Amino acid sequence: MCWGGLRMKKEDARLLLAKASEVILELAKRVKKGDRIGDIEYQRELLYMVLLHIADSYNGFPFPEKSGDVNSLFVFLPGNVPVVPLQVLPISIVYNLKIFFKLPHNEQLFFHNFRKLLSNQFDFIDGNYLSHDEALRRAEEYDFVFIFGGKTAYRIAEKLNKPVRIFGPRFSIGYINKLDLTEEIAKKIAFDNLAFDTAGCLSLRFLFVQGRADISIFREAFKYISSRLQPQSNFDRDIFEYGTSVILMDSEQFIRGADWMVSKVKDIPTFWPPRTLFVMEVNSPEDALAILGDLRYNLQGAALGKMELKKYFNDTSVSYFSEFGKLQFPPSGWMFEKGVNINNILKGVKDV
Incomplete structure (x- = not known):
């Protein structure tokens, strides 16, 4: 050889x-x-x-x-x-x-x-x-x-x-129409978010929902998935507790467990605690991109409710598009x- x-x-x-x-x-x-x-x-x-x-x-x-x-x-x-x-x-x-x-x-x-x-x-x-x-x-x-x-x-x-x-550094997002946000999809979103305690570049941090978003649909989903994907041994509970207390002040709606949180916000927060999903209501993919601003060039992955939405994210740094629940499984030959x-x-x- x-x-x-x-x-x-x-x-x-x-x-x-x-x-x-x-x-x-x-x-x-x-x-x-x-x-x-x-x-x-x-x-x-x-x-x-x-x-x-x-x-x-x-x-x-x-x-x-x-x-x-x-x-x-x-x-x-x-x-x-x-x-x-x-x-x-x-x-x-x-x-x-x-x-x-x-x-x-x-x-x-x-x-x-x-x-x-x-x-x-x-x-x-x-x-x-x-x-x-x-x-x-x-x-x-x-x-x-x-x-x-x-x-x-x-x-x-x-x-x-x-x-x-x-x-x-990179992070991942999700985009879905409210009509497609079922309880089963909510579990897949929770899986994408809690993977590696939201520390990986392919962990889903921000979910854009086209239409009215009632985040209560995530309550049972996160309870279930968090029991399967429990915090890793390097999970910093102090940062989580401090971060979620800060986020509460800017949340329009929130649900929280012992080691996870879903927060509905209007804009990108300044602090991103681990095991936390931020949900934002938008009218279109263009709205999502406007909210992201220059952060669109720090994206790694994007989970989409429908794959035809990919065309709206061409002017971003997204290197991997997936269905919900599949962000951690990029294709062979993917170079990050x-x-x-x-x-x-x-x-x-x-x-x-």
């Missing part, structure tokens, strides 16, 4: 992807069995479903011809969602790229458990927690750098003399943000 970015035979790459998929399925089995596979205790049902989806997505990963000079990747991982390395990994496997994952301080066990299950055939894959200075030094040894994160990502990028692509694809990653293109 070759190393350093020379593409292996397609059948060999498929074989390695299949082996990596089997390892992910093994992780999923351990999650279902009750083993703790990460430093953070995640929502087991969600993590199990996401791992099954990622394992299956490896089977359909696209194989475009390599058209760039990137032979190695250094990835600064986020601390909010553990599966990001599994979503990046197929690029490394298909094109045999040397890859290093700089692990976040709060979650290292998940990657180490995954890496231990991989055979020696995957010796081009490595990762560990590094100090800030050591991470910057090591990153200079690689052709291209990914940085997942918020404001600190830009400060890190400024110190590197390498092509860098920053992913984040709009305009980013396998080819421009392999070319080291940072401004796409």
Whole structure:
């Protein structure tokens, strides 16, 4: 097997992807069995479903011809969602790229458990927690750098003399006609919102309802889904309590549980607590975009009541459209943000 970015035979790459998929399925089995596979205790049902989806997505990963000079990747991982390395990994496997994952301080066990299950055939894959200075030094040894994160990502990028692509910060929205908002759909919206305690870029934060919105329909839905997707071990209850107390003053209507809240508001709040859904009434998708303003360019996903609504969100940064209840399951080959694809990653293109 070759190393350093020379593409292996397609059948060999498929074989390695299949082996990596089997390892992910093994992780999923351990999650279902009750083993703790990460430093953070995640929502087991969600993590199990996401791992099954990622394992299956490896089977359909696209194989475009390599058209760039990137032979190695250094990835600064986020601390909010553990599966990001599994979503990046197929690029490394298909094109045999040397890859290093700089692990976040709060979650290292998940990657180490995954890496231990991989055979020696995957010796081009490595990762560990590094100090800030050591991470910057090591990153200079690689052709291209990914940085997942918020404001600190830009400060890190400024110190590197390498092509860098920053992913984040992003969030997701939903749009639905009030006539389509059934009790079953309300459960799916609750699932999208409570996933990873609303910390992930594909977690639904804002729901735009075309027409009159009575948020009482979410009461039983959130009670039910919150019992399945309980707060993770890193859930900050103090921030939740403080944030929801602030939100109450601006809410036209609200319902609240012990660890979740649905708030009907007129505009985008300044504070976004975890496990909180904001609902806004609009007359059209154009109204929703007007409310979002420049935040439309910080969108990651959009769950829609009807897929024909996609055309209204062309002038946004949405990279993934889904049905409600499916935001955490992007398609094979999805590269996180709009305009980013396998080819421009392999070319080291940072401004796409």
